[in-house]
Amino acid sequence: MDFESYDVLVVGGGLAGIRAAIAAVDANPRLKIAMVSKVYPMRSHTVSAEGGAAAALRPEDSYENHAFDTIKGADYLADQDVVEAFVREAPIEVIQMEHWGCPWSRDPDGKISARPFGGMTTWRTCFAADKTGFHMLHTVFQTSLKYSQIHRHDEAFATKLLVEDSRCVGVVAIDMRSGRVQAITAKSVILATGGLGRVYAFTTNGNICTGDGMALAYRAGVGLKDMEMVQFHPTGLPFTGILITEAVRGEGGYLLNKDGERFLKRYIPNKMELGPRDIISRAMVTEFEAGRGFEGPHGKYMHLDVRHLGEDKIDAKLPFMRELGREFVGIDIVKDPIPVRPVMHYMMGGVDADISGATPIAGLYAAGECANVGLNGGNRLGSNSLSECLVFGAAAGRAAAERASSVGPVGANPVTALLADETRRIRSSFLDKKGGEERIGTIREEMQHDMDAGAGVFRTREGLEKLTRQLGALRDRFEKIKIEDSSRTFNTELTAALELDFMLEVSETIAYSALAREESRGAHARRDFPERDDAKWLKHTLAFRTDRAEPRLEYADVRITNFKPQARTY
Amino acid sequence: MAEKRITIRTTRFDPDKDKVPRLQSYDIPFSDDSMVVLDALNHIKAHVDGSLSYRWSCRMGICGSCGMMVNGVPKLTCSAFMRDYWPRSITVEPLQNFPIVRDLVIDMEDFMHKLKSIKPWIIRKQEYPLGAGEHRQTMDQIDEFRQFSECINCMLCYAACPVYGLNNEFLGPAATALARRYNLDSRDQGLKDRLPVLANSEGVWECSFVGECSVVCPKGVDPAKAIQQTKLDTTTRFVLPYGNREE
Ligand SMILES: Cc1cc2nc3c(=O)[nH]c(=O)nc-3n(C[C@H](O)[C@H](O)[C@H](O)COP(=O)(O)OP(=O)(O)OC[C@H]3O[C@@H](n4cnc5c(N)ncnc54)[C@H](O)[C@@H]3O)c2cc1C
Ligand code: SF4
Numbered sequence: 001m002d003f004e005s006y007d008v009l010v011v012g013g014g015l016a017g018i019r020a021a022i023a024a025v026d027a028n029p030r031l032k033i034a035m036v037s038k039v040y041p042m043r044s045h046t047v048s049a050e051g052g053a054a055a056a057l058r059p060e061d062s063y064e065n066h067a068f069d070t071i072k073g074a075d076y077l078a079d080q081d082v083v084e085a086f087v088r089e090a091p092i093e094v095i096q097m098e099h100w101g102c103p104w105s106r107d108p109d110g111k112i113s114a115r116p117f118g119g120m121t122t123w124r125t126c127f128a129a130d131k132t133g134f135h136m137l138h139t140v141f142q143t144s145l146k147y148s149q150i151h152r153h154d155e156a157f158a159t160k161l162l163v164e165d166s167r168c169v170g171v172v173a174i175d176m177r178s179g180r181v182q183a184i185t186a187k188s189v190i191l192a193t194g195g196l197g198r199v200y201a202f203t204t205n206g207n208i209c210t211g212d213g214m215a216l217a218y219r220a221g222v223g224l225k226d227m228e229m230v231q232f233h234p235t236g237l238p239f240t241g242i243l244i245t246e247a248v249r250g251e252g253g254y255l256l257n258k259d260g261e262r263f264l265k266r267y268i269p270n271k272m273e274l275g276p277r278d279i280i281s282r283a284m285v286t287e288f289e290a291g292r293g294f295e296g297p298h299g300k301y302m303h304l305d306v307r308h309l310g311e312d313k314i315d316a317k318l319p320f321m322r323e324l325g326r327e328f329v330g331i332d333i334v335k336d337p338i339p340v341r342p343v344m345h346y347m348m349g350g351v352d353a354d355i356s357g358a359t360p361i362a363g364l365y366a367a368g369e370c371a372n373v374g375l376n377g378g379n380r381l382g383s384n385s386l387s388e389c390l391v392f393g394a395a396a397g398r399a400a401a402e403r404a405s406s407v408g409p410v411g412a413n414p415v416t417a418l419l420a421d422e423t424r425r426i427r428s429s430f431l432d433k434k435g436g437e438e439r440i441g442t443i444r445e446e447m448q449h450d451m452d453a454g455a456g457v458f459r460t461r462e463g464l465e466k467l468t469r470q471l472g473a474l475r476d477r478f479e480k481i482k483i484e485d486s487s488r489t490f491n492t493e494l495t496a497a498l499e500l501d502f503m504l505e506v507s508e509t510i511a512y513s514a515l516a517r518e519e520s521r522g523a524h525a526r527r528d529f530p531e532r533d534d535a536k537w538l539k540h541t542l543a544f545r546t547d548r549a550e551p552r553l554e555y556a557d558v559r560i561t562n563f564k565p566q567a568r569t570y
Numbered sequence: 571m572a573e574k575r576i577t578i579r580t581t582r583f584d585p586d587k588d589k590v591p592r593l594q595s596y597d598i599p600f601s602d603d604s605m606v607v608l609d610a611l612n613h614i615k616a617h618v619d620g621s622l623s624y625r626w627s628c629r630m631g632i633c634g635s636c637g638m639m640v641n642g643v644p645k646l647t648c649s650a651f652m653r654d655y656w657p658r659s660i661t662v663e664p665l666q667n668f669p670i671v672r673d674l675v676i677d678m679e680d681f682m683h684k685l686k687s688i689k690p691w692i693i694r695k696q697e698y699p700l701g702a703g704e705h706r707q708t709m710d711q712i713d714e715f716r717q718f719s720e721c722i723n724c725m726l727c728y729a730a731c732p733v734y735g736l737n738n739e740f741l742g743p744a745a746t747a748l749a750r751r752y753n754l755d756s757r758d759q760g761l762k763d764r765l766p767v768l769a770n771s772e773g774v775w776e777c778s779f780v781g782e783c784s785v786v787c788p789k790g791v792d793p794a795k796a797i798q799q800t801k802l803d804t805t806t807r808f809v810l811p812y813g814n815r816e817e
């Protein structure tokens with residue numbers, strides 16, 4: 001039987017995963033680290049992040065301010081001890097990135113610059129032009145190449161966590177190139193598999209964002225926390241869903257309805273374009289419903305106007321936006337307003353993990369967008385998540401290294417049996433399956449459409465109940481899928497089927513968690529329960545897998561330290 | 571009005587079954603003017619033939635995974651609009667100059683080794699302690715290396731490079747541009763460590779200055795310029811006592 005053993009195994013080669021791998025080496029250089037990623041690390045979706053990474057670096061800023069903005073932005077569903085630790089670490093991590101070569105944009109004195117961002121009360125979003133994620137990812141990836149302790153398994157697709165006696169000892173992964181199903185074992189395993197945007201049709205997320213790590217942990221018995229909290233970004237390009245960064249508004253762009261009016265004055269007059277995402281997205285949908293949006297071939301939209309900023313500022317601060325406008329819309333943003341509408345963007349919910357990334361299963365950690373360490377609550381502030389990947393990626397790397405330095409090696413016995421089971425499952429449920437008639441593409445499109453309709457910016461009980469029924473029906477049909485590709489080599493139909501399986505599962509946790517939360521908080525806006533209800537709902541949702549489609553929901557208290565919940569007004 | 575349609579021909583190759591690659595034709599609806607070539611491939615995979623294999627993720631021209639030959643020219647398929655080809659048919663093939671793994675998927679391990687060989691990380695004689703804060707760097711200093719840092723590793727330049735086509739030992743455009751990116755960074759002191767790889771016979775001297783790499787680059791990186799500048803570096807630095815900065 002095929003298997004390789006390591007001390008620490010990181011699943012995911014995005015910002016969180018690579019940061020974790022380097023932290024593990026730094027914590028103990030004698031450790032052997034594996035990094036498994038279904039794409040070459042520099043293709044990870046971190047690459048698409050544009051706006052910046054938040055850190056209280058400037059003298060006029062403070063940890064308290066960053067913490068308060070984050071907690072208020074989260075509509076008080078954040079764990080405050082976690083936020084307080086985060087704001088202290090973020091500046092150190094941003095400096096670390098600088099030392100590794102990240103080309104942060106600078107102030108005239110040569111120090112790292114910052115820009116305003118939605119929901120942040122001061123300039124604290126550090127940026128590398130408007131390709132921040134791209135530069136951060138390539139910087140950490142290229143830096144990771146100098147560590148001989150990090151062994152990469154590029155284009156290896158993890159299908160299952162190896163769990164034995166409630167201890168995680170590795171993963172089963174398909175090597176895409178050879179088709180080989182193999183076990184990779186380790187004393188600690190870190191999930192850093194990113195988001196799940198592809199469960200929606202209209203999303204800024206790339207094709208690889210399919211919630212794999214969340215589903216892997218869920219199947220292993222870990223709870224998924226606050227899955228109802230899905231962020232819709234106000235400014236996606238119609239049709240493609242390509243993101244127009246919030247930095248466009250940070251730099252002074254206006255949002256205009258079809259009457260040429262800065263309509264946010266009716267919704268969030270003190271913040272206007274610099275309000276938090278959940279509030280602006282709701283304002284846009286409300287305007288659409290009142291007939292004040294533009295009508296286009298790809299639905300309703302608003303204008304995002306930067307013409308008054310002038311060509312020089314646009315080229316200095318937003319060059320990629322100009323490129324995207326030119327390439328994908330055929331407009332020059334110096335001369336034309338940008339068509340935009342709310343788009344699914346980020347998953348606040350994720351694998352239940354503590355401040356060091358540890359999950360309830362011994363040896364299993366989670367970091368980055370796939371995790372929920374309690375930082376983002378009901379609504380993540382833009383630019384907090386790149387910093388989150390650094391801070392909690394590093395924390396998980398250190399914790400995993402510490403464990404790996406003290407526990408004994410993984411035995412071959414259980415692994416051999418678990419690998420055989422998983423190999424059999426992949427064969428019988430997918431590759432060797434006979435008589436299927438359902439197309440993966442069709443089920444995926446229906447799921448995405450149903451999620452857009454049922455679990456979007458505004459939700460209702462009827463809509464969510466309908467969604468749970470639709471997802472249940474899709475799951476039944478998924479049992480009858482057909483796989484046309486029988487090749488062992490780079491079988492992307494097999495991986496698409498495995499991804500769809502993961503997506504159906506995490507979609508169900510979103511729908512059921514949203515149905516249960518009978519209040520409106522952060523990104524979760526229920527038309528039938530429009531108010532926040534702290535007495536009943538100031539708590540985290542935890543969804544656990546059961547034998548049926550419907551998860552078992554439990555609730556956990558939110559940790560409050562210094563900031564008492566208040567009305568969230570801006 | 572009858573629905574607009576378009577013919578897409580793509581390379582099919584499954585090493586488990588096929589000896590040589592072949593082209594397969596698909597006739598698909600061209601339903602929206604905003605469609606890119608990648609949308610056509612996705613339509614085929616979702617609705618016509620699930621076994622077609624290719625790489626993609628971001629569909630916004632930044633992850634670098636969707637490079638293919640489109641009617642003989644290396645392109646990011648997520649940024650190649652069908653309206654620019656229609657009513658002609660479109661032929662999509664794997665990037666040339668690389669071994670084919672499957673259908674439209676190329677083997678790019680060679681580049682991954684080259685990337686590592688140029689030591690693409692900040693090299694300093696003495697680490698600057700974290701507690702000392704950031705290095706100061708001006709926007710002008712960033713402008714020195716900026717364009718070379720914008721490489722998305724899409725491999726279009728290698729597909730366009732006639733020298734790499736003949737001899738894949740050649741370090742090639744992107745790897746040289748990335749070496750240059752670090753050599754020009756005011757925080758870096760690693761030029762001397764990188765020169766051996768750059769100066770050896772498979773390095774920059776192989777380039778015959780065709781410049782096709784810079785023409786096809788979707789990100790405005792000018793690898794041909796990086797190669798020319800590096801040629802200068804490798805001569806002057808070997809003749810003169812090392813003139814590396816901050817020494
Ligand atoms: C368009 C866009 C713009 C954004 N802009 C900003 C911004 O300006 N500021 C900010 O703070 N945040 C931003 N975000 C959010 C932020 O970029 C992400 O939350 C963050 O980059 C996620 O990083 P990650 O490391 O968790 O995951 P990713 O970078 O998505 O990496 C996931 C990794 O897991 C691997 N993987 C997944 N499944 C498997 C599997 N089954 N087997 C093996 N490997 C697997 C993948 O190969 C990949 O390497 C943006 C997001 C988007 C979509
Ligand atoms: S230099 Fe340009 S063409 Fe070559 S890999 Fe980099 S981005 Fe692609």
Ligand code: FES
Pocket residue numbers: 626627628629630631632633634635636637646647648649
């Ligand atoms: S899909 Fe990412 S560059 Fe085309």
